[in-house]
Amino acid sequence: MKTERTVILPWLLSASLALAQTFVPRAGPDPALGQAEYDRFCPSQNGTIKTLSPSSSVVVHCDAIPRLPVLGDREWTASMEDCGLWCENMGTACMASFWDPRDGACYWSGAQAVEPRTKYVSLVQMTSLDSCDKEKEQCFKAKAQCLNDKAACLKAKGECEKREQTCLRDKKNCEGREQTCLRDKKNCEAREASLRRDLQARNREIARFRERTPCM
Ligand SMILES: *[C@@H]1O[C@H](CO)[C@@H](O)[C@H](O)[C@H]1NC(C)=O
Numbered sequence: 001m002k003t004e005r006t007v008i009l010p011w012l013l014s015a016s017l018a019l020a021q022t023f024v025p026r027a028g029p030d031p032a033l034g035q036a037e038y039d040r041f042c043p044s045q046n047g048t049i050k051t052l053s054p055s056s057s058v059v060v061h062c063d064a065i066p067r068l069p070v071l072g073d074r075e076w077t078a079s080m081e082d083c084g085l086w087c088e089n090m091g092t093a094c095m096a097s098f099w100d101p102r103d104g105a106c107y108w109s110g111a112q113a114v115e116p117r118t119k120y121v122s123l124v125q126m127t128s129l130d131s132c133d134k135e136k137e138q139c140f141k142a143k144a145q146c147l148n149d150k151a152a153c154l155k156a157k158g159e160c161e162k163r164e165q166t167c168l169r170d171k172k173n174c175e176g177r178e179q180t181c182l183r184d185k186k187n188c189e190a191r192e193a194s195l196r197r198d199l200q201a202r203n204r205e206i207a208r209f210r211e212r213t214p215c216m
Pocket residue numbers: 042043046047061062063116
């Protein structure tokens with residue numbers, strides 16, 4: 001019995017640790033990391049949903065902060081993802097966290113609505129959104145995807161049109177060469193006909209000559 005308990009206890013401890021995805025804290029301000037993390041997320045992931053752990057997803061907003069920020073309560077986390085996990089670990093009180101690229105500080109907020117503010121990254125916890133908001137986020141994401149697809153389509157169309165232009169030019173050149181060939185062929189045929197006529201005239205002359213000189 002005693003041995004079993006000593007085996008089970010550390011196992012339980014590590015299992016519960018694995019379940020609660022914890023963030024990695026950092027010592028203090030780090031402008032280089034702050035900016036690097038901003039650049040890693042913005043603008044490429046603006047408006048996208050990012051999964052931080054099996055139980056946590058956030059909507060990324062570039063250049064926005066939550067409407068009711070709690071600027072006093074700050075944490076230094078090792079990454080943007082950890083800034084989101086820190087908020088998630090706080091429970092329902094935290095609805096969003098946001099990252100200041102100037103020093104890499106992570107703040108939390110009890111509001112999930114964001115408003116424009118340059119040079120911040122807001123991470124809104126998906127769990128804090130109601131189904132309507134979630135749908136809206138999905139729509140936003142789908143719209144961004146559509147715009148990307150449209151841009152790719154337009155680019156492909158442009159390339160097609162350029163190729164078509166080249167084809168048309170080549171076709172015109174071909175047709176020009178064909179015309180020249182046909183003209184040359186016609187000249188050849190005319191010359192051939194005239195040579196044939198000459199030949200026939202000569203043959204007739206030879207025949208007449210032979211008639212006049214029967215001894216040959
Ligand atoms: C992120 O998207 C929002 C909403 O479309 C826009 O206002 C903002 O300028 C974007 N930020 C960046 C850095 O692209």
